[in-house]
Amino acid sequence: MYIDQCFPSRPxxxxxxxxxxxxxxxxxxxxxxxxxxxxxxxxxxxEPFRRQALEPGRIRCLTFDLDxxxxxxxxxxxxxxxxxxxxxxxQAPEVCERFxxxxxxxxxxxxMRAAPAHERHDLTGLRKRWLREIAETCGCCPDHLSGEGxxxxxxxxxxxxxxxxxxGVLTTLSQHFRLGAISNGNADVFRTxxxxxxxxxxxxxxxxxxxxxPVIFRQARERAGVxxxxxxxxxxxxxxxxxxxxxxxxxxxxxxxxxxxWEHGHPRPCLTLGRLxxxxxxxxxxx
Ligand SMILES: [Mg+2]
Numbered sequence: 001m002y003i004d005q006c007f008p009s010r011p012x013x014x015x016x017x018x019x020x021x022x023x024x025x026x027x028x029x030x031x032x033x034x035x036x037x038x039x040x041x042x043x044x045x046x047e048p049f050r051r052q053a054l055e056p057g058r059i060r061c062l063t064f065d066l067d068x069x070x071x072x073x074x075x076x077x078x079x080x081x082x083x084x085x086x087x088x089x090x091q092a093p094e095v096c097e098r099f100x101x102x103x104x105x106x107x108x109x110x111x112m113r114a115a116p117a118h119e120r121h122d123l124t125g126l127r128k129r130w131l132r133e134i135a136e137t138c139g140c141c142p143d144h145l146s147g148e149g150x151x152x153x154x155x156x157x158x159x160x161x162x163x164x165x166x167x168g169v170l171t172t173l174s175q176h177f178r179l180g181a182i183s184n185g186n187a188d189v190f191r192t193x194x195x196x197x198x199x200x201x202x203x204x205x206x207x208x209x210x211x212x213x214p215v216i217f218r219q220a221r222e223r224a225g226v227x228x229x230x231x232x233x234x235x236x237x238x239x240x241x242x243x244x245x246x247x248x249x250x251x252x253x254x255x256x257x258x259x260x261x262w263e264h265g266h267p268r269p270c271l272t273l274g275r276l277x278x279x280x281x282x283x284x285x286x287x
Contacts, residue, residue, distance in 0.1 A: 054232070054251055054270040056283045061178040061224040063245075065211075065235030067185045069255050070170075070194060070276075071160040076187075080156035081105060087152040092145060094138040107134070121210035123186045127153070158191040165277040170197035176285045182220050182233065184210045184240060200224070211237070212244025221248070232271075234279065238264045253279070 067073035085101045099107060111130045112120070119126060128150050132142040173179060174197040181189040181201035189201045200223040204210035207219050221228050228249030235241025236255045245252040246267045254262070254269035255276065262268060271282055280286040 052229075052246065052251060052267065052270050054253075054282070058230055059177065059232045059251065059283060060226040060230040061180060061232075062173055063180040063182045063220055063224070063231055063233045063250070065233070065237065065241050065255075066181055066183040066187055066189055068236045069234060069241075070166045070189075071162045071192075073185070076157060076160045079159065080153050083156035084149065084153040087149060091149070092135070092138070092140045094140045095134060095145075098138050099134075104134075121184065121204040121208070121213075123184075124150070124154070124205050127186075154186065155191075158187055160187065160192050162192070162194055163276060165275060166194060169276045169279055170194055172280045172285060173197075173283070176283070178224055178226070180220055180224055182211065182216060182235075211235075211240035212247060214244070214248045217245060217248030217250060221250075232283075234273070238262065238269075242269045243267070253282075 088095050128146040131145040135142040135145040178199045184204045202220050207216040209215035232251045233245035234253040242252040242254050251270045253271040255273050
């Protein structure tokens with residue numbers, strides 16, 4: 001494959017231009033420029049620069065990110081923190097005497113940020129450890145806070161409000177594909193209103209690694225029981241979801257409802273969705 005002009009404002013002639021058939025003109029986007037230069041000497045372009053085609057007929061399984069892909073995450077986190085603080089007022093007032101609601105959230109955020117990198121994928125483990133530390137600081141029972149207290153937070157954490165199109169889209173897709181969830185958060189999709197559509201779910205805490213680590217995608221592929229390139233992962237995070245999935249050999253759709261620019265170079269998502277409702281049609285199963 002040859003190029004004899006990349007951009008009208010920046011004509012390019014390779015050294016062996018004489019060998020290029022006349023009239024061969026290809027327009028490429030800037031990051032592909034280098035890749036096609038490499039290809040001048042018949043050397044295959046580096047794998048990261050190839051755009052992977054979606055090939056809808058090849059897809060057998062869809063995996064979904066959860067937070068900010070199937071529901072907005074911040075409302076449910078605020079809801080869960082408020083429920084937990086109300087429980088503290090009843091069950092561990094010593095903590096409330098020392099920390100107001102906002103101060104307690106700041107305390108937890110600082111604790112999690114200070115955690116070693118190899119522990120940050122396990123949000124449940126970190127929160128339980130923080131609760132034990134808070135209990136000891138305030139002179140109340142660590143087992144009570146990290147047991148029942150965590151459970152109060154976690155149950156409220158699963159009381160999500162899905163995006164309006166999610167229910168209908170998953171209803172349609174589940175008739176044609178295996179559906180899985182791959183999440184870095186600690187929600188349990190089977191405890192949410194969307195759980196009935198899913199065949200499997202894997203969370204970072206359980207996998208021992210968070211997206212974009214290939215480890216979590218590999219485990220998801222094993223649960224899916226199909227080849228990696230027969231799985232389309234759908235998520236809102238360009239790095240964790242899209243790049244992670246592509247690196248693991250999955251196909252990747254970027255859920256981008258705010259029409260943000262793609263800032264991760266190459267590879268790029270196979271598909272970009274402004275709305276979840278576009279997905280069945282793009283996969284040819286909208287009827
Ligand atoms: Mg997300």
